[in-house]
Amino acid sequence: GRTEQDGKDYHFLTPAEFKQKLDQDEFIEWEEVYAGNFYGTLKSEIDRIWNEGKNVIFDVDVKGGINLKKYFGKNALAVFVKVPSLEVLKQRLNDRGTESQDSLSRRIFKAEFEMSFQDRFDAVLVNEHLEKSLAEAQQLYEAFKAKP
Template sequence: MSKTSKSGKVIVIVAPSGAGKTTLAKRLLEEYPSIRFSISATTRPPRKDEVDGEDYYFLTDQEFDRKIENHDFLEWERYSSYRYGTLRSEVDKLVESGYFPLLDIEVNGALNVQKIYGSAAVSIFIEPPSMEVLQERLQKRGSETTDSVEKRMERAEMEMQYAHHFDHTVVNDDLDTAYVQIQAIVEPFINK
């Protein structure tokens, strides 16, 4: 894809775990070839079927520390006992290729990216219809323990307090409706 005057813009999607962020992001990526997912780096071990450089860049603690020291991250955060970060080089590579990077990141990281990119970033906070619905979604995953659901719910309550700091808020009560709302935000942004 050739560079355009529109390049340099980033799309940031933020949400508590279980709000539907990943599902909605995947739909955007499927429908808009000019949007590409920015692969994050992490210190957590790969899960079954995850591929280094496709799902994440899997780094040792020492490699992650070196990248922090070299200011290689746009943002990074500790989640549970692992660290996750957005590599500047990954975003730059996408922008230089004429794509719109899609960042699926945590609240603090998203706030930092907004500061760096200003009006060249659009941020969308995906909100669950209620905390009860969010808890049900997390429990239905089947991959969460009672303890991890509790921790995710505590974190979600904190994250929800920051929703008003983002450019747009979309309540994901119905996946299709939420997606149409996201399209209405993203299309004008990438086409102006």
């Protein structure tokens, strides 16, 4: 794979810089993904992208999705993407061959927990077949953009 570049893929900050921006309320959303590894979205980046006439798509967990919807309100479309069932998720993860039994159990538990929040989203998209799901996502987006 290619190497991520500062300012292109992400803005890489030191933990001290991240904490300073956090203290100054400069993030729309953030999370400590791994111990000492923080990820977040700067409000200034969203403003910059919107000023270019572009839209922003976030790929976040349930907590991030709920927080983004709370922040943007009717200016955001929150879509909960889920698997057809936990059995399908377990099968997909097993087929990858990348999960230990422990991490598989954690992922299934987290997915089950996150599904309990799907009613907090504007739409639920069941990802059974990728092409169909992409078409549905496009339809949701077009309908959202058409709203006054």
